[in-house]
Amino acid sequence: MITEQLKKFEDNLPKKPFCTDELQYGLQIRSKNIAISRRYVQHNKPTSVKYLAFDIDYAGVTEHIRNNYLPPPNLIAYNRKSGRSHVFYCLGVEVYTVQNARRKPLELLAAIESQLCTELMADQGYTGLICKNPLHEAWEVQELRQQPWDLAEFLEYLKLPKKTERKKATYGLGRNVFLFDNTRFWAYAQVLSYRLAGAKDEFFKAVFNYAEQKNQQFPAPLSFPEVQATAKSIAKWTWKNYTGRMTDDEFGRVQAKRGSKSGTARLQKTFEQRVMANLYSIMGLGQKEIANLLFTTQKTVSVWCKA
Numbered sequence: 001m002i003t004e005q006l007k008k009f010e011d012n013l014p015k016k017p018f019c020t021d022e023l024q025y026g027l028q029i030r031s032k033n034i035a036i037s038r039r040y041v042q043h044n045k046p047t048s049v050k051y052l053a054f055d056i057d058y059a060g061v062t063e064h065i066r067n068n069y070l071p072p073p074n075l076i077a078y079n080r081k082s083g084r085s086h087v088f089y090c091l092g093v094e095v096y097t098v099q100n101a102r103r104k105p106l107e108l109l110a111a112i113e114s115q116l117c118t119e120l121m122a123d124q125g126y127t128g129l130i131c132k133n134p135l136h137e138a139w140e141v142q143e144l145r146q147q148p149w150d151l152a153e154f155l156e157y158l159k160l161p162k163k164t165e166r167k168k169a170t171y172g173l174g175r176n177v178f179l180f181d182n183t184r185f186w187a188y189a190q191v192l193s194y195r196l197a198g199a200k201d202e203f204f205k206a207v208f209n210y211a212e213q214k215n216q217q218f219p220a221p222l223s224f225p226e227v228q229a230t231a232k233s234i235a236k237w238t239w240k241n242y243t244g245r246m247t248d249d250e251f252g253r254v255q256a257k258r259g260s261k262s263g264t265a266r267l268q269k270t271f272e273q274r275v276m277a278n279l280y281s282i283m284g285l286g287q288k289e290i291a292n293l294l295f296t297t298q299k300t301v302s303v304w305c306k307a
Contacts, residue, residue: 005146020039041131050090053126054086054122056121061120074145076142088134111160113173127221178214183211183214
């Protein structure tokens with residue numbers, strides 16, 4: 001019997017997910033109708049995150065969650081013999097990982113995922129591409145929570161560190177954040193020369209090649225569709241919208257417009273930058289890197305992070 005929770009899981013699957021019955025034989029891409037009959041399946045779309053999934057290599061994860069007052073997952077898929085499992089947290093609103101996504105939710109989700117991975121004692125080498133398919137009879141499935149999770153709710157259970165280890169940016173969603181930011185700034189620096197030459201296709205290929213090169217530096221690289229979607233999104237937005245430096249007249253008009261705004265609006269802008277500075281700090285970026293990302297000084301970033 002498929003419960004409402006499992007039906008929600010099925011509905012979220014990509015149209016053509018990766019799947020397999022035996023991991024040692026590699027992954028296949030199949031239609032959703034076929035993929036749901038396989039023991040392992042891709043649970044998130046290449047461009048968004050609906051489920052946080054964790055690979056648990058020990059038996060008794062339910063007791064560990066209860067004894068340590070950790071957020072209860074929506075689903076757990078167990079191996080009946082070993083007790084090992086995959087733990088799933090369903091998000092009320094999916095978080096996007098591509099250019100037109102809001103960056104703050106992704107960065108916050110990456111920090112939450114990293115802390116949950118630590119406190120669940122989950123496998124940090126888990127790529128997050130495929131999971132034990134809770135729709136398959138091979139696994140024993142337990143449902144602990146029916147309601148999906150809002151990001152703010154996780155903060156009632158977790159205390160995010162002020163600064164995470166730098167290496168954690170190379171695992172989980174930290175990879176998406178790093179790859180997106182690193183690739184987009186490279187694209188911003190390169191697009192003008194390609195646009196002057198009218199080389200749109202070459203620019204798109206160059207952005208993908210750069211993203212894939214960076215992806216291969218991760219201990220557990222992102223999947224090809226994830227990298228492709230991120231690179232395509234960045235290239236498309238940059239080619240259409242990014243124009244490089246403003247002229248003096250353009251800069252003057254922007255400054256005049258900003259000067260006409262109320263003090264409240266300017267304060268709100270500063271507040272958003274402070275939030276961004278602290279989120280980047282949580283992801284392990286140094287103050288100089290944060291200053292470059294937010295177009296401000298290292299001294300200002302230092303004040304924001306201390307505050």
